[in-house]
Amino acid sequence: MGKKKNKNKVSGAVKTAAKTEKKLANKLKKELANLGEEDIAKVVAQIEREEAKRAAASEKNLPGPPSARAYASLTPHPTLNELILFGGEYHNGQKTEVYNELIFYNPVSNIWRQVKAPGAPPPRSAHQAVATPANKGELWVFGGEFTSPSETQFYHYKDLWCFSLAEKKWEKVVAPNGPSARSGHRMSLLGRKLLVFGGYCDDGRECRYHDDLYAFSLDTRTWEKITPNGRGPSPRSACLMLPAGNDSVIIYGGFSRVRDGRTERACTHTDMFRLSCSTSGTWAWRSLGGGARTARAGLAAAVNVHANRAYVFGGVNDVEETEEELKGEMSDDLSVLDLETARWHGVTLRSDQPRPPATQDTPKEEPCPEPVTVATREEGAGRERAVGGAGGAGGGPSARMSATLAAHRSVLYVYGGVLEKEEKQFYLGDMYSLDLHKLNEWKTIICQPALPDWLGSDSEEYDSDGSEDESDSDDSDE
Numbered sequence: 001m002g003k004k005k006n007k008n009k010v011s012g013a014v015k016t017a018a019k020t021e022k023k024l025a026n027k028l029k030k031e032l033a034n035l036g037e038e039d040i041a042k043v044v045a046q047i048e049r050e051e052a053k054r055a056a057a058s059e060k061n062l063p064g065p066p067s068a069r070a071y072a073s074l075t076p077h078p079t080l081n082e083l084i085l086f087g088g089e090y091h092n093g094q095k096t097e098v099y100n101e102l103i104f105y106n107p108v109s110n111i112w113r114q115v116k117a118p119g120a121p122p123p124r125s126a127h128q129a130v131a132t133p134a135n136k137g138e139l140w141v142f143g144g145e146f147t148s149p150s151e152t153q154f155y156h157y158k159d160l161w162c163f164s165l166a167e168k169k170w171e172k173v174v175a176p177n178g179p180s181a182r183s184g185h186r187m188s189l190l191g192r193k194l195l196v197f198g199g200y201c202d203d204g205r206e207c208r209y210h211d212d213l214y215a216f217s218l219d220t221r222t223w224e225k226i227t228p229n230g231r232g233p234s235p236r237s238a239c240l241m242l243p244a245g246n247d248s249v250i251i252y253g254g255f256s257r258v259r260d261g262r263t264e265r266a267c268t269h270t271d272m273f274r275l276s277c278s279t280s281g282t283w284a285w286r287s288l289g290g291g292a293r294t295a296r297a298g299l300a301a302a303v304n305v306h307a308n309r310a311y312v313f314g315g316v317n318d319v320e321e322t323e324e325e326l327k328g329e330m331s332d333d334l335s336v337l338d339l340e341t342a343r344w345h346g347v348t349l350r351s352d353q354p355r356p357p358a359t360q361d362t363p364k365e366e367p368c369p370e371p372v373t374v375a376t377r378e379e380g381a382g383r384e385r386a387v388g389g390a391g392g393a394g395g396g397p398s399a400r401m402s403a404t405l406a407a408h409r410s411v412l413y414v415y416g417g418v419l420e421k422e423e424k425q426f427y428l429g430d431m432y433s434l435d436l437h438k439l440n441e442w443k444t445i446i447c448q449p450a451l452p453d454w455l456g457s458d459s460e461e462y463d464s465d466g467s468e469d470e471s472d473s474d475d476s477d478e
Contacts, residue, residue, distance in 0.1 A: 040153035044146055047122040051100075057117040057168035065112055065446045066103055068429030070418045071125035073141070074404035077165070078133040082106050083406055083413060086141065089125035090427045093456025095149040098123040102163070107411070107433065110445070119170040121161045122146060128187035130194065134218065137165030140194060145183040156181035156201045160216065178223040179214045184237030184255075190277075191246050192218045198254065200237040209235035209256045213275075213283075230285035233273050240301045242310045244339040248276040250288070250310075252337070255297040268295040268317065272342060288342045296331060298401030302412060303339070304436060310337040311347070311412055311436075316401040316420070328420050330399040334434075350440045396442030397432045410436045413445075424454040 072088025085103040089096055100123040104113045127144025131137065140162055146155040158181040160173045179185070185199025194216040200209045211234055213226045232251075233239070239254030252272045257264045272288040296315030303310045312335050316328040334347045396414075397403070403417030415431040430448035434441075 037148050037150060037153070040146065040148050040155045043148070044122045044155050047100075051120040051122070051170075052118070054116065054118040054120070057115060059113055059115050059168075062103070062112040062114055065429065065431065066101070068427045069099065069125075069416050070402045070427050072099070072404050072416065073127060073129035074406040074413065074415055075129045075131045075139060076406050076408035077104070078131040078137050079165075081108060081409055083408060084129070084131065084139055085404070085415070086129055086139070087124050087127055087144065088404075088416070089147065091151075091425065092427075092452065093424065093454045095455075096147045096151050097149070098125055098146050100124065107413075107445075115168060117163065117168050117170055119172065121159065121170065121172070122157075124157055124183075126183035127157070128185060128196070130187055130189045131165075132189055132218065134192075135164065135166070139163040139165065140187075140189075142187055142194070142196060143179070143182050143185055143199065154202060154204070156183055158182065173221060175216070175221055175223050177225065178216070179212065180210070182210060182237075185210070186239055186241035186251075188241050188243045188249050190243055190249060194218065195241070195249060195275075197241055197251065198233070198236050198239055200256075207257065209237060211235040226283050228275060228283035228285050231287065232275070232285035233271065234269070236269055238297050238299075239269070240299060240310070240312065242301060242303055242337065242339060243305075244274070244308070247278075248274055250274050250337070250339060250342060253295070253297070253299065268297045270295045274342065294331075296401075298418070300403040300405035300414070300417070302405040302407035304407045304410065304412075306410070307436070308339045310339055311335070311405065311407060312337060313397070313405055313414055314400050314403055314417065328401075330401055330420060332397060332399040334396075347439065349434075349442075350438070395432075395444055396434070397430065398448075400428060403428075407436065412436055415446075419451075421451070424456070426451045426454070 066085060067090060069088035069090050073084075073086050075084045075086070077084055083105045085105065086101070087099055089098045091097075100120055102115050102117065102120065104115065105111075106113070121141060124144030124146055127141055129139060129141045131139050140160070142160045143157050145157065147153070158179060160175065160178065162171045162173055163169070164171070179196050179199075180201065182199035182201045185196055187194055187196045189195075196214045196216070197212075198210050200207060202208075211232065213228065213232075215224045215226055216222070217224070233254070234256070236254030236256040240250070240252040242250045242252070244250050250272065251274075252270075254269045256267050256269070258267045270290050272290070274286045274288055275283060276286065277283050294317060296317050299312050299315040301310055301312045314331055314333070316330045336345050336347055337343070338345065397417075398419070400417035400419050404415045406413045406415075412434040413431065414433075417428050419426045419428055428448055429446060430444070431446040432442045432444055434443070
């Protein structure tokens with residue numbers, strides 16, 4: 001009689017993999033010890049515990065505008081003439097700082113107000129946020145990532161949070177069967193559902209892009225994985241996801257890395273799809289063909305619901321100079337997408353008239369320093385633009401990627417983002433507004449000061465779509 005097989009016996013391949021994992025973990029611990037950093041999962045858990053200890057909400061008016069940042073969310077308040085800024089990150093070439101600040105901006109008084117509320121989420125960037133007027137106003141936040149100061153560790157979230165604008169408190173909403181951990185995804189409010197699509201996750205060994213779709217019901221507080229009919233977008237992150245009415249969304253573009261033989265190459269997508277839900281609850285994809293825009297990643301978008309239009313600003317186009325080097329060409333282009341016809345149109349300002357002098361009812365602008373001139377390209381045409389000082393042409397925002405964009409009460413707002421200058425990345429803190437009725441001129445709300453010193457190596461490599469290395473090249477604004 002033969003020997004009985006040991007069901008608990010572990011194969012040699014599994015043992016080897018386990019040993020490799022252990023060696024990598026020990027190596028990481030040594031590296032973190034040398035850097036003076038703790039394991040990032042422990043840091044995130046500790047921050048969440050500390051935030052939960054806050055007994056009551058507190059508010060204070062900030063003495064000035066927020067610090068420079070990118071990959072934040074800028075969300076129109078659902079009931080008031082305010083904008084809600086949450087999260088984001090800042091990198092100076094040596095260290096990365098990630099925020100969980102919740103800041104409200106009133107464009108009439110030009111006041112920034114910070115709210116510290118009980119149970120706040122840990123710091124994050126490349127997350128998504130939407131607001132709804134239900135229950136006297138709620139802000140919903142999903143996913144994103146946390147980066148250690150040295151950028152040696154990256155933590156991707158799969159948590160869902162709700163901030164009550166009336167009660168001024170956070171709630172971590174725990175519901176099973178939701179999306180996996182990710183950042184660079186997109187989330188839209190469609191009726192009484194939050195739709196989450198795409199994104200990516202990098203665990204340090206593998207970077208995986210997603211093409212899955214989930215819906216969270218605000219009524220039942222449950223997740224549902226949706227499998228629409230038809231062929232939809234390929235796996236990607238940093239795309240545009242724009243609500244078109246109460247029963248459909250449009251998805252455009254995005255970024256991913258695709259396998260090409262034994263190597264990978266960066267891919268900036270230009271295709272467009274419409275996802276619709278029928279009255280019977282059936283979801284379906286429909287291809288709208290290729291976009292009419294030049295391929296760019298790191299785009300910022302905002303929807304003017306009443307006009308059924310989406311405004312899209314900036315972005316970067318990767319130009320492959322060699323097999324190992326990519327050059328990012330950034331844009332200051334402002335375009336509009338008709339959400340009914342899915343057609344792109346350029347935005348031309350009607351005039352460039354000088355601004356009237358400030359009055360008591362008009363927020364005063366701080367004086368702008370001399371601008372820094374950098375070379376950028378737009379639509380293949382080379383030109384120089386100003387960064388710092390008065391911004392781009394017509395006093396508007398200069399070329400950048402991963403800015404935040406919001407359309408509220410027929411005014412378009414642009415805040416922050418990332419500028420690439422040579423092989424350096426500078427995080428911006430300027431802000432502009434544009435009246436979408438008049439379309440006559442950009443107004444400067446915050447001037448961009450002179451660019452700070454870059455503390456990293458000039459030869460340090462960056463991908464053109466984000467502040468991290470290869471894994472973050474697909475994260476963008478909002």
